[in-house]
Amino acid sequence: MKSKKETFLQFSKSLPRKPYFLSMIILIFFFIMLGFIGRNYYSAYNLTTKFRLWMPLLLVALGQTFVILGGGLDMSVSSLLALVNVVTVRLLMSLSGSPFQVPIAILAGIGVGITAGFVNGLLVTYLRLPPLISTYGTQIVWGGLALRVLHQSGGEVPFSWYTVYSSTFLGIPFSVYLLALLLLGVYYLKRTGFVTQLKACGGNIHGAYESVLPVNKLRIQSYMLCGFFASLAAICIVAETVTGNPLSGSGYELESISAVALGGTSLAGGAGGFLGSILGAIVLKLINDVIFFAGLGVNYQVLAQGLIIILALAAGGQLTKQNTSRAQLKRRKKV
């Protein structure tokens, strides 16, 4: 048995080589900065509000991580968010008064998300279409379907959704509980070996196939998980805005992919982790706050946002380069 001190030492030594190291450093830096320049940034009210607004991106980034680890890419999440959003709102409206209104609407929304993910998975695996272009195609299709369900923003959602979503229990907001629950689920998937098998698919798909892994099944499941997380994100947006919007998710596909990349996950698949994606998503959201409190003009805000993302990604690239060369050195020494 190792002592506690030893495990801690080992952990702190391996920390710089963790994929999420960089986003963690940036995050800590941002938090310290916000402590100085952000007026009352750390008030409980502000933090719960912020977290609620971050929630959709966090969820989408988590879902995207599954797909990217499996060697794919999902560009369709943006319009999937819109589709789930309008389906849920439409059902809520047409079922108003019925006792099962809320569960049916939520389940239908999640069902749409998972089905969409399943279709994406089928296209990528059994039909062997390239992930980027096929999910671009489904992005167009989902967007069209969303407009078909609800042709302009509107619709009424019971206000109780917002009350529940923004409520706190024991001082901790509802959304944090939801995220914790989902992270438990992710942890479970890690324990069962699903994530490891998925990484094997992403890292070397032919090798995984030859080791008798159910490659296609795993990849389809990763897309379905992505759809599931996207639909939850859409439901969070519905609860936050209390209305339907067929254009609600635009931009989320690229934002979630940048969050995953910032979190140290390789976009080629096979390496990375979920904690990194969460940190990456929070970094993306915090950039705006930091720049806002720094008192820059709107134009500088946009410029700084782009530059900070590029710099962070560049630093991440250098870090992985260093790590790989270090690992190579080690291997050479052993030989």
Place this chain on the structure above:
Amino acid sequence: MKNSSLTLRKVRLGFRNPTVIALFLCFLILLIGNLVSPGFASFGLIVNILVVASFVGLVSGGQFLIILGGGNGLDLSVGRFVTLGAIIGGVVSQKQDSKLILALLAVMVATFLLGLVNGVGVTHFRIPPLVMTMSMSIVIIAIIRFITGGIGVPGASKLLQKIITGKVLGIPGILYIWILFAVFLHYLMNNTTFGVKLMAMGTNDYAARLAGVKVKRLRTLLYGFSGMIAGITGFLYLGYLSSVYNISLGDKFTLISVIAVVVGGTSLGGGKGTYIGVAIGAFLLQLMESFLVTIRIDQSMRQVLFGTILLVIIFMYGREQKMQN
């Protein structure tokens, strides 16, 4: 006997050729369109569709070079480069014909340099092209806002408009530009060392480096070219629109240029494809959209159909290899 089977095989292979399929689909859509609404395949309408397709085709040229260069290359900032080109062109030329050359040069230099930044990020800092170019498009929108300052931009000069839309032998000037561009790119790919190096790099990065291709430098240059081509297209687009109506006028080019490249038979893995195919792909996409407008389906259904047809086309030849092989 052997000879005839060989020709048969050639014919069969021809039908598997993406360019041939795309061309065939173009004719099919024209035929059906003409049956549904007579006059769809008239000369005037086809020219109109070609004019709209030409801008997509030009932008796709840069995208094509990058995707061909391999390494998961992709440029998601082309749309913003188009906008930037239109705006710099408008600001520098100030509606005066005499400053047109100056404006073109300004557009070329600015977009080429910004494109190089993309390339440096991808090659030297190992940022995945997807996120690098996407972040770059955020930077470019900021630059655009600095230039305009939120105020309207001077539109195109008379001469520029004349060059783009003025007809010679019933064909607008932009189409001649497109044809010249296509011939140039075709020549570049087939008759120069640049083309050979590019193909080698796209097929196998490592082997190309061993064979003496300066992979990093070439790839960086490609991003510069893509930015420049998109910028020049934006400048020409200004002549077509005659004014900059908003600062998102180029955004639609980003997605459609990638799709046109794939529909034209270029593999996303790099090292395979021709510009002629890409040009036909751009025309096919525009034709499809016009067709869906012609048969009067509402916008949402049109989008669904467009996406589905796209998936079917990619299914026909854009597929990846089977796992067993």
